[in-house]
Amino acid sequence: MTAALLPDLRVPRLVVWRHGRTAWNAAGRFQGQLDPPLDDEGRAQAARTAPHLLAGGLRPGSTVVVSSDLVRAADTAAALTALLDVPLRLDERLREHGLGSWEGLTRDEVAARHPEQYADWLAGRPVHGRGGEDNAAVVARALAALADLPPADVAVVVTHGGTAGRLIEALLELGPQHRRVFGPLANCGWSELVRQGERWRLARHNCAVAAVPGAGGDGFAGRGGLDAGATPEGGAPPAQDADAVA
Numbered sequence: 001m002t003a004a005l006l007p008d009l010r011v012p013r014l015v016v017w018r019h020g021r022t023a024w025n026a027a028g029r030f031q032g033q034l035d036p037p038l039d040d041e042g043r044a045q046a047a048r049t050a051p052h053l054l055a056g057g058l059r060p061g062s063t064v065v066v067s068s069d070l071v072r073a074a075d076t077a078a079a080l081t082a083l084l085d086v087p088l089r090l091d092e093r094l095r096e097h098g099l100g101s102w103e104g105l106t107r108d109e110v111a112a113r114h115p116e117q118y119a120d121w122l123a124g125r126p127v128h129g130r131g132g133e134d135n136a137a138v139v140a141r142a143l144a145a146l147a148d149l150p151p152a153d154v155a156v157v158v159t160h161g162g163t164a165g166r167l168i169e170a171l172l173e174l175g176p177q178h179r180r181v182f183g184p185l186a187n188c189g190w191s192e193l194v195r196q197g198e199r200w201r202l203a204r205h206n207c208a209v210a211a212v213p214g215a216g217g218d219g220f221a222g223r224g225g226l227d228a229g230a231t232p233e234g235g236a237p238p239a240q241d242a243d244a245v246a
Contacts, residue, residue, distance in 0.1 A: 006171065007147035011064070012195040013154040014146070014171070015053065016164050018185040019068075019076040020045040021241075025187055029106045030242045031160075032099035032132065035070050042072065045188035046079035049209045053156065053190065054083050064149055067158035068094035076188065077158035093145035097138050097162035100131025107242050124179060138163055139170045161185055161241075168193065171200040182206075187241065 020042030024031050038046065058080075066089040067077035074090055081088045102110050102117075111118040120127045126134070142163055149155050159167070164185050171193055174181065182205055185191065189208040193200050 006173075006200075007143050009146050009149070009195070010151040011146070011149055011153070011155040014193045014200075015056075015154060015156045015190055016168060016185075016193070017049075017053070017076070017080075017156055017158045017190040018161055018164050018187060019070075019073040019158065020049075021187040022072050025241045027106060028108070028242045029104065030099050030102045030110070031072075031096060032103035033070070033095050034103050035072070037071050038075050042187065043075070043079075044211070045209070046076040048211065049188045049190075050079040050083050052207075052209050053080055056192075058084060058154060058156070060084050060086050062153035063156065064152040064154075065089065065156045065158070066091055066094065066145065066149060068092070068096070068160060068163070070095055070160070073158045073160065077156070080156060080158075089149075091145045091148075093141040094157065094159045094163060096160035097135075097166070098132035102130055102132070135166055135176075138166045142167045143170060164191070168202070172202060173199075 020038045022031065022036045022042055023039045024034075024036045026039065026041075063084060063086060065077055065081050065084065065086055067073045069090040069092045073094070074088070077088050101114070105113070107118075110121075114130070117127050117130055142159070146155070146157065146167075157167070161184050165182070168182065168191060169179065182191075182202075185206050186208045189206045190204075191202065191206060192204040194203050195201075
């Protein structure tokens with residue numbers, strides 16, 4: 001997608017924030033547009049990450065927070081809006097990539113039941129016969145959600161691993177041949193994009209806040225600080241999280 005085809009967003013800075021962990025993430029189970037809640041760790045991730053986002057220059061009068069309406073994203077976003085004291089906008093167009101027949105299955109179950117599809121997924125090829133959505137549809141709906149935002153200095157966009165990946169690639173005008181240039185977002189990881197002229201620039205990627213055992217506080221993991229796992233449309237996942245590959 002070229003700059004000429006991107007919508008004219010009224011927000012020059014975007015923080016794309018992935019939801020916290022769910023029990024399905026921990027088990028390597030594909031969520032897609034199903035709606036499992038955050039687990040205890042996911043809630044803790046949101047609680048310790050929100051103050052770091054706030055300290056990054058967010059202000060109540062100049063920040064808009066918009067989230068997927070799926071509960072794992074909405075509850076993550078609520079940890080930030082409670083600190084900012086701003087309303088939370090929910091938009092179903094920011095939901096995860098629909099995964100059709102894979103939703104609710106673990107990676108091992110998909111590999112056993114749909115070995116050809118799974119092989120295509122591991123190789124980064126389009127997955128045929130699964131149902132759900134194609135990448136272009138995910139990009140179109142996510143960009144439409146951002147185009148409807150009011151003017152603001154910054155928008156925090158709380159979404160999912162696959163949708164976040166497709167959105168970032170579209171804004172940076174990366175074609176299919178450039179997929180996997182950027183690793184997927186960890187649970188509660190975020191990336192920041194800023195507009196420069198007519199183009200978008202990736203300022204930070206996959207920042208995350210990790211609990212530091214015995215250190216008396218939280219630790220900022222920085223770019224790529226956590227093992228992000230795998231998302232619905234990408235390469236061989238190194239960790240358990242099935243919904244992180246994009």
